[in-house]
Amino acid sequence: RHKFWETQPVGQFGDVADVSLPDGAIEPPSPLSEVRADPYPLPAAFEWFTCDLDDDALLADLYALLAHNYVEDDENMFRFNYSPAFLRWALRPPSFFRAWHIGVRAKESKKLVAFISGVPARIRARDDVVRMAEINFLCVHKKLRSKRLAPVLIREVTRRVHLENIWQAAYTAGVVLPTPITTCRYWHRSLNPKKLIDVGFSRLGPRMTMSRTVRLYKLPDAPLTPGFRQMELRDVAAVTRLLRAYLARYVVAPDFDELDVEHWLLPQEDVVDSYLVESPETHEVTDFCSFYTLPSSVLNNANYSTLKAAYSYYNVAVKTPLQQLMNDALIVAKQRNYDVFNALDVMENEGFLKELKFGPGDGQLHYYLYNYRIRNGIKPSELGLVLL
Template identity: 75%
Template sequence: THKFWETQPVGQFKDIGDTSLPEGPIEPATPLSEVKQEPYNLPSVYEWTTCDMASDDICSEVYNLLRNNYVEDDENMFRFNYSKEFLSGVPARIRVRDEVVKMAEINFLCVHKKLRSKRLAPVMIKEVTRRVHLENIWQAAYTAGVVLPTPITTCQYWHRSLNPKKLIDVGFSRLGARMTMSRTIKLYKLPEAPVTPGFRKMELLDVPAVTRLLRNYLSQFGVATDFDENDVEHWLLPREDVVDSYLVESPETHDVTDFCSFYTLPSTILGNPNYTTLKAAYSYYNVATQTSFLQLMNDALIVSKHKGFDVFNALDVMHNESFLKELKFGPGDGQLHYYLYNYRLRSALKPSELGLVLL
């Protein structure tokens, strides 16, 4: 049972399959004057702080909390180490079927390891909800590795080795049956440079063309990000050690025909004498119209290998299934569940019906 989540406006397990319930907001918005004006109570000795992420000292404190206490894999071998650039929030627009809904994307929920299982998380969730409501936002999107009421879809991570020797040395992957290290290295070897003519890094002047390409591609998914040009500039314009974006500019027409992107999310390797950091690239948004999707993503692998990443990860969202196996990705063990707060879907989606990647 979920003593907290049962009290929240989210799809409940008992309602799964009940098609009489309407799709859309579960609770209506209320006048802002009716939103609770004071913060929720915390156990004594604790107090709320609003973190000014423009302050280097505060940003470092948040960064260190997460570096030491945020998400680990099931075997506690790796822990996410998000860089400081990721630690800010902006509202998002997410389209659900034909409705574009303003939402908060909730991320980085973290309780210090020494304070776990004391029901602090529900207080934090209620307080962030109150603060989001005061911004006149009534819906949210979030992902988690745990099952809560009720996923809109459940996705799987796939991993493509770029530096197989290191991945095996640190226990991220294992040598396959009847494989030697040198055969494994050969198996994952990639060409020196991208092969698609006109493949280049995205630049500021590409924002309008990339926005058109993405909007057109994302329109086919049941739930997807609704990107405008400002969003594309914020989320996709290349930023060193944060996000990389490439596109194909047709050598003849100079049209932008294809696009691929990935974000940088290293993990700390826990308790390994030889290595401290696993450099991982995560597939973000990709669109192929003229280039084959396979070749486009192979070029993404080539540039990520060149940038020194050890592994390229991708979820089975959008059309990603069509390249995963062929480009030698292997399925991971963890699942990622997607959720909406205060928005009911009539039925769950397939991962391939989702056009949304949260950092």
């Protein structure tokens, strides 16, 4: 059934019931001298190409490959449209490895036809903090699909990760592979219902008119919580403290230090936005919320070519109720012209989704670990990890 995945150190569908297998690494690390020294062979017309994201021309090629060939919904109405600035942010966190930005080019035309990437992260599973690679942006040009190129890309990124003495990875996918640690649902909160209906992202509910729908999703013009403001560089230490204490509650979560927080959470226009509540009395930072910007191309619509979507990222509510904090996040997203605010049912998100008028989407997101077993998996509410 899974000719490639059956050969890999991942939970196999048959093991699911086997309670004797312990949590942790599925296979031990090898001596680095035993890691294959040269790249896996590609079909003769293609060559490996390590991508330099400082190079604006290369970044434009990567952007175009993904904009035309990356993930679509199940009815092929929308396609993720990660911006060049977003890709640079996603792929260059603290201590990233250039060798993990892996392109495949046509030898003759030098055209970029496939890509896979990894970035380093420390991820905690129960009480075990593990150095991992986060794998993302696996993409094969539409004209080269179903030729078993993806397994070659995956083996090659694995080899390059092993060369850094890292033996585990985390990744998400919309498709079922052996074997998810958990399966999450996407939820969507309309901010611009008329446009969402026009492009087929959502539908007019039964017995609803357009004007009732617009009224239903209306939001205040400005955030309601006193002291709600954008995060700044001077807040990194306070936000790191809040976030570390909060993520400690989850079974699987990133182990963020201040450098990580500065990279992943300091606001960058149209890439990542973070807000916090600074107590007007004590000036303490008490709460925090964030979202990243990932537009989707609207395929085949006469009126619109793009949807501006915000994706809930990391949120920590200590003093302000989570629902109120997220309502303020919706308000600033609306102010900034987003069409929709998306969230997964991870962490404590179940506690505000229905109340804030999110509706369940038709997409799922499966989370995976490579070479790391978590017996019986976990619930979405036990997951403290959001990948881009």
